[in-house]
Amino acid sequence: TDSRQNFESLCVNAKDSRVHYLLPGVLYLRGDTRKVFFDFIQKEQTNKYENALIEERSLSELIALNASVALLNNDLIALQELLPHTDMLVDMEKIFICDQNYQILASSDPKYFNQKVNDASSIALHEKWEKEKTRTVQIRHDGVIDTCSAIMVGSKTIGHVRIITSTDRLEAQMKELILWGVLYAIIATAIGGVFARLIVRKLT
Numbered sequence: 001t002d003s004r005q006n007f008e009s010l011c012v013n014a015k016d017s018r019v020h021y022l023l024p025g026v027l028y029l030r031g032d033t034r035k036v037f038f039d040f041i042q043k044e045q046t047n048k049y050e051n052a053l054i055e056e057r058s059l060s061e062l063i064a065l066n067a068s069v070a071l072l073n074n075d076l077i078a079l080q081e082l083l084p085h086t087d088m089l090v091d092m093e094k095i096f097i098c099d100q101n102y103q104i105l106a107s108s109d110p111k112y113f114n115q116k117v118n119d120a121s122s123i124a125l126h127e128k129w130e131k132e133k134t135r136t137v138q139i140r141h142d143g144v145i146d147t148c149s150a151i152m153v154g155s156k157t158i159g160h161v162r163i164i165t166s167t168d169r170l171e172a173q174m175k176e177l178i179l180w181g182v183l184y185a186i187i188a189t190a191i192g193g194v195f196a197r198l199i200v201r202k203l204t
Helices: 004-016 031-072 077-082 120-134 168-203
Strands: 092-099 104-107 136-141 144-153 156-166
Touching: 004 144, 031 077, 031 092, 031 136, 031 168, 092 120, 104 156, 120 136, 120 144
Parallel strands: none
Antiparallel strands: 092 104, 092 156, 136 144, 144 156
16 A cells, blocks of 8 residues: 555665565555455355345245145145256255145155154244244255245245255355465565565665
8 A cells, every 4th residue: 555655765765774675565464455355255255145045035935936826725746846956956955845834745855755844943944934024034054045935825824935055165165265365365475575575686
């Protein structure tokens, strides 16, 4: 953030003081530079998670919107046909359609059919849904994004769509971003050292 005049003045004074080596602090990952770097990492991480939340919410609400008639008619085949295959969807682990008692009537994995979801995360989702009174609620736990959307007829809730998506890929992307950021800081510092040495040589 220093001006050219201030930087040249610093070099001149360093020469007068018989300084033989100068490393510009402007390229260090500290002070304002450090804050900007970590703010960028935080912003990128937030944006990636927000995009993942929006995508999962949209799919969950779309399935819920189309599931009401089949659920009212207890048409299990039609409910199953509403579910996209998870192999075709990046990061998606499980998709359920449940009745109002949280019994699974359709599932992307057949082994969950007819089971009742009453684990800790399911209870947390239900409690959040009861508290917020919104059509869709989302929580993050155990490396996943967990989304639950109400299947409604009028103002009455007759079931739920549940989508569980892994955050492993997002976490890997953030680790890679941080790694590249650290490498950039190291390279920038090294270049700063070379740059400073050249300036000092020129001044001497």
